[in-house]
Amino acid sequence: MLAPTFFIHFLLLVSLPFTTLAIPTPSASINAGTKKSIGSGLQNVWSLLCDIKILNKIFCSSKAGNSATVLTPLGLATGVADTSTVARFVVKYANAGRWQQSTMVTTWQLPNGATDPSSMPSACPQPPSAENSSPTDEDCLSMIIYVPASAAAGSIPALMWIHGGSFILGSATGPGLDGAALATATNSIVAVIQYRLGAFGFLSPSNGQANLAVRDTMMALQFLHKVLPSFNGNPNKITIAGQSSGASMVRALLATPSASSLFNNAILQSDPMDFGFLSPGAFQSINNFLINQLPCSSSNTTCLNNISTDDVLQFSLQTFGAAVSVDASAGTFEPLRPVHDGSLITNAMDLTTSFPSVNKKILISTVLDEAGSAIFETVDPDPVPASDFFANVNATLGESRTTTVVNSPFYPVPSPGSADFSTFDARTQLENLGTDQIWRCANWAFARLWAAHGGAVYVGEYVVGATYPDNADIDFCTQGGTVCHEDDIEIVFGTVPSPTSAQASLTAQMQARYKSFMANGNPNTAGQAYWSPVSGSNVNALVLGGTGTVAVGACTPSFWGQAVPFDYQVFGA
Template identity: 25%
Template sequence: MPPHPRLLRRARRIVLSLAVATAALTPLSARADQPSRPAGGPVLVRTENGWVRGETTTEGRQFLGISYAQAPVGDLRWRAPRPAAKWKGVKDATRYGNYCAQNTYWAPGYDKQHTTEDCLDVNVYAPPPGPGGRHRGKLPVMVWIHGGGNIGGAGRDIVPDTFARRTHTVVVTLNYRLGAAGFLTLPGTTGNFALLDQQQALRWVRANIGHFGGDRTRVTLAGESAGGSAVCAQLASPGSRGLYRAAIIQSGVFGDCAGATRKKAVADGIAFAAKLGCTEPAGAADCLRAKPTKEILDAQRGTGPDLWRTTVGGRELPLQPADAFASGHAARVPVMNGANSKEGLVFAYDSFDRWGTPLSADTYPKALTSTFGEETGTRALDRYPLGAYDRPGYAYAAAFGDHLFACPALRINPRLAERGAVYAYEFADRTSPWFASLPQHSDFNFGATHAAELNYLFKPYGRSADLNTEQHTLSAQMTAYWGSFLHGSPPHAKGQEAMPEQGFRPGRVLQLRTASAGGNAATTTLRAEHHCGLWDAAPDAVRLRGTP
């Protein structure tokens, strides 16, 4: 049976929080709501829609809150995005745009409900120009899709200005519609509006990124958590073909990237609309378009964890991504795919310890069976015995993370390899800094948990993580791996083992570790270490791999 809804709701909430609040509690290099203090005067760039004024910073140039689509309000609700209108004069691009409509949670900046739907913006970060004020040719581009469980977050949640400078690339982050606004499917609508938003942002990049020094022919689509799952879906979506040349999936293959069948999605959509008094299925979309945003957001509270995901079976996503990969009906571009070694730690903490109810030897077996079902939970008790862990919460975390992240990432690699090159990694620094949303004085060891790798690549929320000397070295190496991939070569770093390509070395994965933990090294033992034989045969894993 599938995981218990209560625990899945907590998992969804903590994914959302971590995706928007990752970083150690270190001094800010800038205000939390703006990335970098300006180091120079304004910068003018002419886009296809009109002039924008950005600014120079200590890391390069940045242009914030540029509209890539019209506001999806009124009659444009639950419709494909329309290109942004042209404007006259010069548009200020020195501050972020609006958050997309979403409910509250405890992450910084999300302490109030956001009801604005005019939010389809991009942020552009470019490195400093070379001598003479110009770059040598156009630079590779990374387009980043934020995480947040498909119900929260924003493009501003990571600040990649230092990454852009170090990798000599242009980085674009984007907003997309969330929750009901982005994933509701009703009779007469296509659903998948979040995917369509992301595709429209990619079209904006193709049309405009050259004005910012980027190369429209060398775009890599990347994302983490729900953002990584979106990348997975875009690989299988015909509508995004030709808009990017490579892809990066970070901790995004949970559930094998599976979406809901159209039949289920429409049934769920009709039930959601009925909660708001829109009881006639044929007219539900028009009825909901007349509802205030706040009323729709209030109705989202308490909805199930599987309600807001992609819809499979239409032209936007004809096949489940895993099936599209295996059958060759997916984009044939290089892919970098990976997860973290201890993904489940923060989920275990949030399910139990955060609420003052840590697992004990007596409650641990029931936690496994209530999460994974009686049969699978009982088998997991043998694979994750309490004697192998310092506390029951760590044992539960290992099972949860292996089931939800590690094994799906390893399982999908052979399918990805059917349609092109795929490079595999596992982030494994067990001493990684903690997140701002976690208690800094807890004795719970979070280590290489979900989203921990973001501290080594970017500045989540504009904050530079408090890395020690070894971790700074690992950060530089990871930046080199990611940067080399953006530049079109297999991921590599000077003096380090290259990231294995799965078609050439199937099952071989590069573990990213500090020197004292063994350094970066490829291994073939991860399937055994994560007990993937158990999770690949689990009933819910089989269900999620099915076709619509």
């Protein structure tokens, strides 16, 4: 233990540069500039104290679960009680000029100029949807940090959640994303982040730079490394997690060597891996399409910055819709996405390239009916006759792949003249096919590659879910026994309104497994069925909400990825 005199001398030493400001002056006569200087000086003192490891616990630790005020190296963090056992801190983590790389903030500040710590951040610019009910603003690089009372007992892991929404929708305040219950159940600090969307984060007319949004998430991780110790969070035990495009972002971070030291483990829920990363050529073509929509030259930065946010959003949506016609490899669901640029994202991490050596532990999950919402909301007529099955598949996969699919035993449809030919709804097999191609089989192929190159990976499939607001008006997704894309979110977060016993049981199971995985990289925990990691070609996909393992079906390595190439194989990386 250090002698008390050391602290006295140290405090006198670090306060010397600011004593000249401590002139006896009536407070009413101190101008705003002087107040700012004093505040900045004191903040620098506390930052210095917090940066010295031996003093950090004394000056900077706080029982965050019992208090809404925590001193961090970036200044005083003020939060509110989210629940009786969780404190919520809303904070801006980075600044970014339009189409410029983000930089981490140097002081702790509430987002969007707010003064009330209970206020929520503005979302990034996006069209209205069920994914977000918050106002929007380009100044949107914010996060919500949920700190459980258990943090007072000692250092705990952290989970950084990256929301989904096809990279054009979503926010930290999206439905079901309150992290309080998850933080309590997993004994972890949960940070739900925002990142730039659409053309704001995935294109760049002024400098042609890809992956701005990927860099945003890296900046969020750097911010967490800076402040987590102040909340008794362990920066060496950060798990990144996301659903849908959020999981695609997690995969992008796994493929980014410069991000590797920023997190420990990773969780990918319902990543549409069939698309792969965007190629540099496709990025350039789509970026040029955006430039051609703008009323400015790409070299006229002043003009570009003066375009209204609403107008940029409209140009972004036009580009999103047209991207697949500009370059077919873009696809229709996530055409604006991370780019395998060779500098930040250095490996495609799929079947088209030499997979790198890996050592991180990852958890991958899909849901039973991933394609249900897309197929039953967009494919007409209702029902789709069996005779139209080939034409619908051909429109997506092309004749060669379609012929292989139709002639396989995996997606049977009744033959003309059979008893059920006239009543069969081909959408059921289109849904099975879409789920396999875009999600299940593509994820399993990735899992096999990960395991074969040194990483531990666990795979599961949800057979119990909770209807997400996006799916509430889709009859297929609301009928019993179906689990559509996004229906795993509220299960994991523990935010299902009035859960059934099956939903509550699965929430308890998944939160216990996530707690174990965040702590030691293994989702196995007492009282639950053993979850085997991937071994060779055996994925051992655990049924989540049921018993046993998932039947391999069409996800055998000899079918999807070989006999029937994924889209990223067809179009190249």
